[in-house]
Amino acid sequence: MTQPTPVLERPDGPAPSPARVLADLGPTYAVNGLVGFIFSATGPVAIVLATGAGGGLGQAELASWLFGSFFLNGLLTLWLTWRWRTPLVFFWTIPGTVLVGPALAHASHAQVIGAFLVTGALIAAVGASGWARRGMAAVPMPIVMAMVAGVFLRFGLDLVRAVHDDAWIAAPMVVAFLVLSAWGRAGRWVPPIVGALLAGLVAIAAAGGIAWPAQADFSIAPPRLYAPQFSLPVLLELVVPLAITVLVVQNGQGFSVLQAAGHAPPVNVVTVACGLMSLVTAFVGTVSTCLTGPTNALVSSSGDRSRHYTGALVVGVLALAFGLTSPTFTALLLAAPKAFVAALAGLAMLKVLQGAFATAFSGRVPLGALVTFLVTVADRPILNVGAPFWGLVVGIAVSMLLERDDLRRR
Numbered sequence: 231m232t233q234p235t236p237v238l239e240r241p242d243g244p245a246p247s248p249a250r251v252l253a254d255l256g257p258t259y260a261v262n263g264l265v266g267f268i269f270s271a272t273g274p275v276a277i278v279l280a281t282g283a284g285g286g287l288g289q290a291e292l293a294s295w296l297f298g299s300f301f302l303n304g305l306l307t308l309w310l311t312w313r314w315r316t317p318l319v320f321f322w323t324i325p326g327t328v329l330v331g332p333a334l335a336h337a338s339h340a341q342v343i344g345a346f347l348v349t350g351a352l353i354a355a356v357g358a359s360g361w362a363r364r365g366m367a368a369v370p371m372p373i374v375m376a377m378v379a380g381v382f383l384r385f386g387l388d389l390v391r392a393v394h395d396d397a398w399i400a401a402p403m404v405v406a407f408l409v410l411s412a413w414g415r416a417g418r419w420v421p422p423i424v425g426a427l428l429a430g431l432v433a434i435a436a437a438g439g440i441a442w443p444a445q446a447d448f449s450i451a452p453p454r455l456y457a458p459q460f461s462l463p464v465l466l467e468l469v470v471p472l473a474i475t476v477l478v479v480q481n482g483q484g485f486s487v488l489q490a491a492g493h494a495p496p497v498n499v500v501t502v503a504c505g506l507m508s509l510v511t512a513f514v515g516t517v518s519t520c521l522t523g524p525t526n527a528l529v530s531s532s533g534d535r536s537r538h539y540t541g542a543l544v545v546g547v548l549a550l551a552f553g554l555t556s557p558t559f560t561a562l563l564l565a566a567p568k569a570f571v572a573a574l575a576g577l578a579m580l581k582v583l584q585g586a587f588a589t590a591f592s593g594r595v596p597l598g599a600l601v602t603f604l605v606t607v608a609d610r611p612i613l614n615v616g617a618p619f620w621g622l623v624v625g626i627a628v629s630m631l632l633e634r635d636d637l638r639r640r
Contacts, residue, residue, distance in 0.1 A: 237360040239496035245313050246539075255540040258421040258533040262578065263544025265423065266319065266528035269575045270545070271300075271552055272566075274324050281327050285334025290454060291515055293556055297453040298322075298516030301553025306507050306519065307546035310500070316493050317529045317542035318500065319484075320507065321549075323520045325616035326475040329468065330517055332614070337464045339515065344458035345468035346512035352473050353518065354505025362477065362501035370637065373625045374486045376590035376599035377618050378523065379583065380606025381483060385524070386583050389576025396569030398437065402429040403573045421532065426577050430570045450554050453514040471615050476504055476520045479618045483523025490585050491530035491538065495521070527582040528575070594636035598629030 246254070275296065282292045303320045310318045333342055356362050392400035406429035410422040420428075481501065488495045500521050507519040529541030590599045602625030609617045629637055 237358065237498055238502065239499050241314050241496075243315075246315055251312070251540060251543065254537040255544075256533070256537065257424055259529070259537055259541040260544050261421065261424045261427060262529045262531060262533070262538075263541035264548070265427070265574055265578050266525040266541065267545045267548040267552070268571055269528060270321055270522065270525050270549075272571045274321070274327075277324060277327055278322075281331040281334075284331055285339075287334070287339065287515075289557075291339065294454040294456075294514045295516050296556035297553045298511035298514040299553070300549040300556060301453075302511050302514070302516070303507065303519055304546045304549030304553060306503060307549065308543060310503060311539050311542040311546065314496060314499075315536075315539050316495060317488065317526055317538045318495060319522050319525045319529060319542045319545050320504070320519050321522045321525065322511075322517050323472065323475045323480045325479055325618070326472045326517050326520075328616070329471050329475065329614055333464060333468055337461065337467075338459065340457060340459040341461040341464045342468070343456050343512050343515060344460040345464050345472065346516070346518060347458050347509060348460070348465055349469050349472040349476075349518050350505045350508030350512060352469060352505070353476055353508060354502050356473075356477060357498050357501025357503075357505055360498055362481075363497040365477075369482075369622065369626065370595050370598070370629065371486070371489075372590050372593050372595050372599040373602050373622060373629065374482060375490065375586045376602040376625065377606050377621045378483050378486050379586035379590050380603045380621060381523065381618055382527070382579055382583055382586060383607055385572075385576045385579040388572040392569040392572040392576065396567060399430055399433045399567055399569045400573040402433050403427075403570075403577065405429070407577045423532065423574070423578050427574060430574060434567060434570060455513050456515050458512065467614070471613075472518050474615060474619055476508075476518050477501065478622060479616055480520035480523060482622070483618075484521030484526050487523055487527040487582060487586075488530060490582075490589060491527075492535045493530065493538070524575075524579070528578050531578050531582050594639065595625075595629040595633045598625040598633055601625045601628045 278295060278299065279292060282295060287295070299322045303322065306320045307318065330342060333345070389400070393404060403426040406425035407422045410416055410420055410425040481504065485495055485497060504519045504521065511519055525545060526542070529545060530538045590603065602621040605624050606618050606621035611617060612620055
């Protein structure tokens, strides 16, 4: 008699020993993890600060939000990455953060936290039911990767803008990256992204370095616990859109980039983990947890696939430190030239973008993939739901209408 397949996936083998982790860790993976962390701790943090401050949150509430975003999600990153030996970086839903801004204008902080709790329960239920894996399997991969290409396109564009606007930082980074990529022997000793990082630091130092912010005093941000309130209008406004940003937009990107890199992330386990951790982070005022797309793409962008997980572990360790001293690290990272972060992330994302475009437009449902890409790049939310979700919806609808034969063959 055939045993039923368990809903929650199980790891293929035992977790790696500390000695195995240290043996697998190398300069390429450490720098990929560092770049992924720098990306997560700059622009996305600025979105949190802008959203929270615009909604009337004070410094204590924002510090607690960042504690949950980094420290608690860093713990989840370390545990699942180590147990599955697969890069699984968890942070917070960025489009969901944007959704929270308008709600804070008319709802109390406690009511928004109540919506975070209900969203976490809904996400966990979807994962435990097994619907997450089935839902992901039902969406054609070219359309999903077209959405990913649309979301990640701005990294490539930001790289070009950085070279144009701040050539004194970005140009040496690009030159170092190209030279080390073309010069195979040197590239084996100094990975191209490492060379770009070093070239950027030298350029910043030559220009006088980074001015030490007055507020960077290495203070530890203790989290605050908040009591939720449940308001039906706020729940109706936030819960379903927040869940969509986690399940489809953010987790969809994360699963897609990991699968494109040759990994097999445990879809249902990740979904349940996002829901359960969202329940925990809600009490410190943090928006819902998700499997991040860009950071997982960065840690999986180069090197031996079997060692990519060590880059995710680096992200997790740095996230713990950032969460504990979030005011200091936020001030320092936001004081660095924007071109440095933009160029570093853009160079690291080149291969990821190439793979996304190749998957999206070299197979079936090309028209649906193109429409998905265009809607995503247009970046116009509808009904408070971000463009990546609508890109998927419109792309699938176009393929069902005009590319039925491709869908049937799939």
